[in-house]
Amino acid sequence: MIAPVFILLLFALVTFYSVREFRSLDDRMGTVARDLAPETAVATGVLINLYRLRLWVFDYYATGNEEILSRLKHLESEFFNDLANAQANIQAPERIRLVREIEQATSRYVGFFEEELVPAKQQVQRIVAEELDQYGPAASKALRRAMDGITNREPGSPLRVTLEQLIHDTLLMRMATQRYFSDGTETSEKALGYAMEDVSDALSFLDMDAVPGFIRQYLDTAIEALEKYQASVNSLLLHQGAMNRTKTEQLDVLGPEITQLARELEQKVFVAMEAVADEAESKTDTALRFIMAAFATSVVLGLVVAYLLSRMMAVSVKRARAEILGYLEDIGNNRGNVSTRLTKGRPDEIGDFISAVNSFLETLEDIISRIATASRGLTSESESLSDITDRTTKNSEQQRDQITQVSAAMQEMVSTSDEIASNTNDTDESARQAARLADSGQATVTNAIQSVTRLAEQVQEGSLRIQRLEQESGEIGGVLEVIQSIAGQTNLLALNAAIEAARAGEAGRGFAVVADEVRGLAKRVQDSTVDIERIVSNLQSGAAGAVVDMSKARQMAEEASDEAGRSGEALSDILAAVNRIVDMTTQIASATEQQRATAAEMTRNVEASSGAIDELTGDISHVNDSSKALAGMAEEMDSLVRRFQVN
Template identity: 65%
Template sequence: MIAPVFILLLFALVTFISVRGFQSLDDRMYTVARDLAPDTAVATGVLTDIYRMRLRVFDFYSSGNEAVIAEFEDLNSEFAETIGKAQNVIEAPDRAVLVDEIEEMTGNYVDVFKNELVPLKRRVADITQNELDVSGPAATKAFQLSLNGVADRTPMSSLRVDIEELLTGAVMMRMKAQRFLATGNEDVRKDLEYAIQDLTEAVQGLDTDRGPQFIKTYLDTAVSELNSYKVSVQTLVEVMRELEQTKTDKLDVIGPQIADKARSLEESIHRSLEVAADKADAESDLALKFTLIAFGISLVLGLMVATLMSRMMGASVKRAKGEILSYLDDISQDNGDLSTRLTTGRADEIGDFIEAVNQFLGTLEDTISKIVSSARQLNTESEALSGITERTRANSEQQRDQITQVSAAMQEMVSTCEEIASNTNDTDESARKASSLADSAQETVSRAIKSVNELAEQIGAGSLRIQKLEAESGEIGSVLEVIHNIAEQTNLLALNAAIEAARAGEAGRGFAVVADEVRGLAKRVQESTVNIERIVSNLQSGAAGAVVDMSKAKQMAGEASEEAGQSGSALSEILAAVNVIAEMTTQVASATEQQRATAAEMTQNIEVSSNAIDDLAGDVNQVNRSSRSLSEMADDLNQLVRKFRSD
């Protein structure tokens, strides 16, 4: 009775250990199939959504485009779905804690963006559009009106030069404000405040008594608008400082922390996947080897015990011995039928031994049946695991392709930013050339205005001289009238003298000759007077026409001077606009460079994610190979247990 009981206990122990080993392996495969493979896809999705949300935050901070907020909301909704899926799928305590921390920190990140950064950025836009873009142009317009008024009255006065400097200062002030809006640089802020202060003091110190009252009114308006502009700039500086602190102290701190935790989650899953694959390989090898060795040892020990007992029992157990040896020989020849039982009916110890052997065979039959079932289940689970790893590999390849596309798009974006920066530099160079040409044109127009004004003054002086000549020619006409009257009287006197000489006869002949000479002289005087009157009349007509022409010329010179002044003002505005364009192109180039750097950083992060997915694909392939090895081991185990037959 001792030997059968020993063999039975030995086989029971081997069976128990083998079943436990295969159950552990089955649990390990189930864990890999249920937890780790889906966890990897979810963790990668969380990390991708976080990077995309951070990119939208940077876009809104740089541009203030309201459409980016809607895109951020959509990404936040996608992230909420992804993190909810992660909470449902991920069961490991340490990774579940990471998921909860990511969700909490992302909620804080979204709150800071929506409740702090967005209102501050909108406040900056409101101050710019409704305050700076109103008071700044109003002050510039007041200076321009003052300049036009001074140019109309005293074109070359020192007051005009002072107002032109004020106009240029106002334009430069607005340009520095635009530059501060684009860069937020502290040095630019100081330059802007100094420019506002210097311009205000220059206006207040201007001697407006040199000009008319309406010039003073325009300058008072400019001072009022400058004060409003100064207050708006101070408010803008505070808001932008708070905006920068919000980004630097909160978003730029929380964002990288979230990304680090998401990468830690992904790396933890990868490590668990590798560990699970290694343990599965080790446990499957150990379980199979232990089962084979244990069965071999059990069979050897059973044979040794049975042989020993048969020799000790003698001839009375030869039949049982022969039957048992025959049965064991069948088993060794791969013809073992576990459903066969030894012949019973003896009431002695041999009968008890045969009964124990039959019970052992029943237990062995059950054990082999369970091993067969476990081997089949192991084969099924291995095939299922192979399918899961294949799907995971396909998903990983799909994600890698998508990340490759995103990386290509980011590379294209970097190239576009570089091209924009190059074009912006060309535009800036053209704007500076246009500014130089506008300066030259303004100097030319100033010289033309001076020449036209001098011409107008000379025309005015000539007109006065011609008017004086016309008046003097009128006086000549009066003198000629007197001469004409004297000539007529002289002619009458000469005629009377000739009549008296004729009456005197011979004595008056000499006097008659003199009278004839006097009368002829008077006639010539009258004729000369008529000619002089005709010449003077022509001179007066020409002088009158010259006066009209000179008046028209003076008026045209005045109009030309006014138009030249307006051209000078227009060129001043063009010069200011060109300078603004140059500054804006510089700002665009700076913003483009920042965007290119951010895109390059995102490209690097995407490459890191792509490498992680490549590592995941390698791990999945390793798991797939392990599952195939398990399937082959299950086939080997099935092949071994096929040596035994049971009903």
């Protein structure tokens, strides 16, 4: 037993060491998955958002687009959220320090941008949009008008040369301003200063006392606009310079520092991941070498122990085999003694097997003893069962004869029920015929009632229409009165027109003819309205008579509808009485049918009982035969049990 125990201990040691090493490897992989991988993603995200932030800042510096500010706000929020996530996820103190330095530097970077560069850029854009773009074109326009005036009135004046130079210098100054606003370089700033000096020199050569009065107002406007333009340019240079200083001295310094910190953070995360990977690889190699060595040792020891165990087990196996074969041979010769037991062996696997065989023999001895006792009892019980089946067979034959007599009586009762059911069905059919006739009469009366009702409704509708016709005829009378009034006024107007035409003399002759025609038309309209009024009056009289006649017809239709309703009620009472007769005959028929069905069911039950008794008689005969066979089998089982020797 020492060798197997040693092998088990060796395997336990190998398993413990392997589990410890692989658990350590799993912890390292978990460190990579839980800590370093998220830290890598966070560091990379911080670096990417930092590049985006700087690009948006430079874009705003170059263009001044206000939409970029809203995007920068969103990007700043996202960037600082990434930094907060980095502080929550990163575990190493050195990397946490870098994240905090990045956050502090970025806060200063954003502060310089929002507090210094953005206000300066907004001032520059305001100066350009509200001052330079206004004063510059105004000065150029006024100088061109002055130049046009000199050219038209005094083409040979020395003032023309001065104005041409001033216009040229003004244009160069505006171009230099635009160039400086675009790139903001030192070269463009110097060029702008030279252009402003040239404009000032040109203005100093301008003798306002010698300027003619017709262009003085233009020159005054131009000089005022140029002075304001130069003042705005100086303000522009001031704000642009502040913006350039913020960019070069703050943003261009902080930006690379923050980028370097982010790269250092990313690099430290990568270095930590490489260290964890190298350590995991080393531990894996060590564990594999230890497992291979332990496996080889276990194989060698296992082979040696197996050989020794096989030698020791051979003796016990041979002895147990001889005893088992002898016992089986005794059983084959009908001399088997179930009280025999095998010789106990060593406390090993063979010994356990011999103990199990002995336990089996003890159980077998107990089972055979119980079978012998049961077989003797079974023989006695089978004989008792045979006597009982004989008595049951005689009783079932007597009961079958009695059931046959009951079945004959039930057949006669079913015949009588069939005759009663036939008579009841004839009565029910007659009652249903009367019910159908009553239904037909009621349907006819119902149709008559509906027809009379519809006639009354139509008469009512016709009466309403004639009443509306009478009302509309009255309205026509009102319209005729209006037409008569208009015709009378038209006649008066035509008469007045004729009088005025007569006063006008020859000039109003044509108008008099027209007035006579109008007066004639008004006369004919009055005559026509009289005829229409007579026709409408006759129509109203006819409509009133029709209303009276329709009212009488509606009253007669209502009386006919009432009489038809009373007839329908009488037929309904008749139909109810017939239906009660039908129900009573139906109940009689149903009761008769139930009685006949009950009698038939009893007949079937009696016949089924007779069949069941016949089947029971057959079953009892089978049971008798089975009990006799069971007695024979009990005797055979007892003879078989006697072949074994039991204490």
